[in-house]
Structures are given as structure tokens and as C-alpha cells.
Amino acid sequence: MSNRIEARNEADAHLDALLDELIELEVREARIAERRARLVNDVRSAVTAAEGAQKVAVSIAGWSAEVVARRTIISELAAALRLPERAAENLMQYAWALETELPATRRALAEGRITYRHATTLIDQAWSLPVEARGGFEDAVLAAAEVRTVEQFRQRARIVRERLHPDSIEERRTAAIDARRVTLEPARDGMACLTALLPAEQAFGICERLTDIARSLESENDTEPDGSGRRTLAQGRADVLADLLLDGVIPSSGLGRGVHAKVLVTVPVLTLLGRPDAAAPAELEGYGPIDDATARRLAAHAPSFTRLLTHPETQTVLSVGRERYSVPSDLRLWLRVRDGTCRFPGCGRSAARSEIDHTLDWQFAGQTAHDNLAHLCPSHHRLKHHTDWSVHHLEHGVLEWRSPSGRTYSTHPTTVMPARVGGAA
Numbered sequence: 001m002s003n004r005i006e007a008r009n010e011a012d013a014h015l016d017a018l019l020d021e022l023i024e025l026e027v028r029e030a031r032i033a034e035r036r037a038r039l040v041n042d043v044r045s046a047v048t049a050a051e052g053a054q055k056v057a058v059s060i061a062g063w064s065a066e067v068v069a070r071r072t073i074i075s076e077l078a079a080a081l082r083l084p085e086r087a088a089e090n091l092m093q094y095a096w097a098l099e100t101e102l103p104a105t106r107r108a109l110a111e112g113r114i115t116y117r118h119a120t121t122l123i124d125q126a127w128s129l130p131v132e133a134r135g136g137f138e139d140a141v142l143a144a145a146e147v148r149t150v151e152q153f154r155q156r157a158r159i160v161r162e163r164l165h166p167d168s169i170e171e172r173r174t175a176a177i178d179a180r181r182v183t184l185e186p187a188r189d190g191m192a193c194l195t196a197l198l199p200a201e202q203a204f205g206i207c208e209r210l211t212d213i214a215r216s217l218e219s220e221n222d223t224e225p226d227g228s229g230r231r232t233l234a235q236g237r238a239d240v241l242a243d244l245l246l247d248g249v250i251p252s253s254g255l256g257r258g259v260h261a262k263v264l265v266t267v268p269v270l271t272l273l274g275r276p277d278a279a280a281p282a283e284l285e286g287y288g289p290i291d292d293a294t295a296r297r298l299a300a301h302a303p304s305f306t307r308l309l310t311h312p313e314t315q316t317v318l319s320v321g322r323e324r325y326s327v328p329s330d331l332r333l334w335l336r337v338r339d340g341t342c343r344f345p346g347c348g349r350s351a352a353r354s355e356i357d358h359t360l361d362w363q364f365a366g367q368t369a370h371d372n373l374a375h376l377c378p379s380h381h382r383l384k385h386h387t388d389w390s391v392h393h394l395e396h397g398v399l400e401w402r403s404p405s406g407r408t409y410s411t412h413p414t415t416v417m418p419a420r421v422g423g424a425a
């Protein structure tokens with residue numbers, strides 16, 4: 001008996017030691033997060049001082065000197081930390097809030113009493129309050145952050161925020177409607193998540209309609225496309241949503257009417273033919289590789305998809321030299337497939353929603369050629385032209401960027417495309 005008790009005590013002591021070490025790591029992470037926030041503020045101060053020393057007082061293409069400085073800070077942080085610019089901007093804003101508006105939260109983070117996720121949750125809720133109400137909100141909820149999970153704390157903070165907000169819910173709803181949006185996030189195994197932020201009554205109404213249509217289409221023969229079994233209601237809703245939005249109708253019922261979506265799918269010829277020696281997979285624009293069977297089906301039957309067949313001996317015109325500034329349609333399509341996205345470091349905006357930029361400006365003898373053209377989203381297009389960011393082409397579509405601080409970053413094309421230089425459009 002005594003041996004068993006001793007063994008149990010040793011096991012308990014070992015477990016306690018492991019838990020203590022985990023807790024200590026959490027505390028260290030919190031302290032690191034607080035230190036990171038201070039460094040981000042230091043970077044902001046350094047860039048602002050440098051801009052001030054240069055006496056920047058411009059308004060270029062709608063960008064004031066302050067906007068140029070802010071965009072420079074965000075782009076430097078994003079490139080250095082390999083973050084999307086939205087994440088870098090959030091990091092900068094969180095750091096500023098901890099430094100200037102919510103000092104008690106910063107101290108709790110520095111002392112390891114809360115995690116960084118607790119801190120950002122508090123900041124997110126505080127930001128939705130008028131500035132004069134944020135201090136009182138921090139006082140009311142900070143203690144809860146020390147003893148609750150992040151989700152429990154989020155619920156508590158939301159309740160307190162509702163109680164302390166000086167504006168009525170009707171007034172806040174009117175402002176919140178401006179934030180409505182649809183977002184897309186790639187997932188694993190050929191899937192993606194489409195999310196819509198809508199007024200509650202619209203969202204619930206849409207879900208109810210999807211449910212009603214899905215149920216109306218249910219039958220004993222309502223099986224999966226591969227015949228593996230009956231569709232669940234959740235699968236039916238998803239299928240109805242896809243049919244309505246992609247084709248404007250539900251093929252099996254004729255319900256709905258609308259426009260057709262246009263999506264680019266790149267299918268290597270050998271894949272289209274079903275050859276097992278196909279070297280490259282088919283790709284869906286903005287997503288990446290898809291399975292061969294889906295690619296062949298889209299290339300053959302789907303009216304909502306623009307099919308582009310690629311071949312190592314493509315005859316696409318890749319340069320029109322100095323004969324014209326505008327980019328011909330075949331070269332424009334070739335560049336869209338090559339780039340896939342905006343070519344600025346870390347940017348994921350699709351090439352279809354970006355602009356084609358002459359890397360060396362046309363006015364400085366830059367050519368309208370594949371090795372002097374690349375897609376940039378409107379924001380990064382302006383950043384390239386109106387800040388100290390610079391770029392030049394390397395081989396095979398690789399771009400090398402140089403930041404205002406002197407650091408270099410390379411961005412690679414989504415698809416390595418063979419190039420035949422020359423020819424006229």
C-alpha cells in the first residue's frame with residue numbers, strides 16, 4: 001500500500017511540474033506579446049521620425065503625408081514578419097491601443113495575468129465604444145479576463161459593452177450595416193469556406209430559404225452525385241446555395257434566375273486527356289490545385305468557368321515592345337495565370353482583381369513585355385509608385401522587392417509559364 005501511495009505522489013508531483021511549466025510558458029508568451037507591442041510602437045515612431053526629417057508634405061493620388069507614413073510602416077511590418085498587411089495593421093493598432101488607451105491591459109499582459117488573445121478580445125470590444133467610455137469598460141471587464149477562457153471572456157465583455165454603450169442599438173445597427181461583406185477562405189481537400197456578414201434577419205432568412213428549397217427537393221432518389229447515399233439536409237443547403245449563386249438556377253427544379261459567375265480554371269493538356277504522366281495538376285484561380293476529374297468536368301461542361309488549356313509550346317504573344325502601352329488581351333490572360341495574385345510581398349488579392357503594372361515605367365522606356373509587367377492590387381500599385389518601395393524582375397517571373405528600410409523580399413509566380421518573347425499583337 002505504501003509503495004502505491006508513494007508512486008501516486010510521485011506521479012502527482014510530476015504532473016504538477018508539467019502543468020507549472022506550461023503555465024510558465026503562457027506567462028512568457030504574454031510577456032513576449034507585450035514586448036512585441038512596444039517594439040511595434042517603436043517602429044512606428046522611427047518611421048514617423050524619418051518621414052518628418054525628410055519634411056514630407058505631399059498629397060499624391062489622394063495620399064497625404066500621414067497616409068504615406070502609415071502605409072510604409074504597415075508594409076515594412078508585413079514583409080519583415082511575413083504577415084498579411086491586414087494582420088500587420090491590426091498588430092500596429094493593437095500596440096497603439098495598449099500603449100495609449102488601455103494601459104491596465106498592457107500591464108496585465110506584461111505581468112502574464114492575461115494572454116494576448118484576451119487582450120485583443122478586450123481591445124476589439126473597447127474599440128466599438130466611444131473613446132471616453134473605453135477606460136470604464138477596461139475597469140469593468142479586465143478582472144474577468146484573468147479567470148475566464150477567451151470565449152467566456154468574449155461573451156462577458158460583449159454583455160458589458162452593450163450595457164455601457166451610450167448609443168442605442170438602433171443607432172449602432174445602422175452603422176454596423178456598412179460592415180456587411182462576403183469573405184472566402186481556402187480549406188483543405190479541395191474545399192473552401194464562403195462566409196457572409198449580413199443583417200441578422202437577412203442571414204436567418206437566407207438560411208431558412210435554403211432549408212425550404214433543400215427540403216422541397218428531397219426524395220428517395222435524392223442521392224449524392226457519386227451515388228453513395230442520400231444527401232443530408234446540410235449537404236442539400238450547400239448544394240442549393242452553390243446552384244443558385246453559380247448558375248442562377250437549380251438544375252433539377254428550374255428555380256432561380258440570375259447571371260453566371262466567371263472563374264478561371266487552368267488545365268494542362270495531358271491532364272485533360274487523362275494521361276497518367278501529366279506533370280502538373282489543374283489549378284482553380286485563387287485557390288490552387290484541384291483533382292484531375294474535377295478539372296476535366298469543368299473544362300468539358302461547366303458554363304460558369306473559363307477554360308484555359310496550357311501547353312509547353314504556347315504561342316501566346318508575350319511582348320509588344322515599345323509599339324504600344326496597353327497590354328493585349330492574350331498577354332493579359334497569360335500574366336493573370338502566371339501571377340495568380342498581386343505580386344507584392346504577402347498580398348493574396350487575386351490577379352483578376354488587380355492591375356497590370358509596368359515595373360519600369362513606360363515613360364522611362366519600360367517595355368510592354370512579360371518580363372516588365374506584373375499584377376499589383378490598387379493599394380500596392382500606389383505604394384510602389386508613391387513610396388520608396390522598388391522592384392525588379394528576375395528570371396522565371398520572380399520579382400525582387402526592396403523596402404524603404406533596405407530589406408529585400410522575393411515573390412514567386414503562382415504558375416511558372418514558358419515564355420516566347422517577341423511578336424506583334
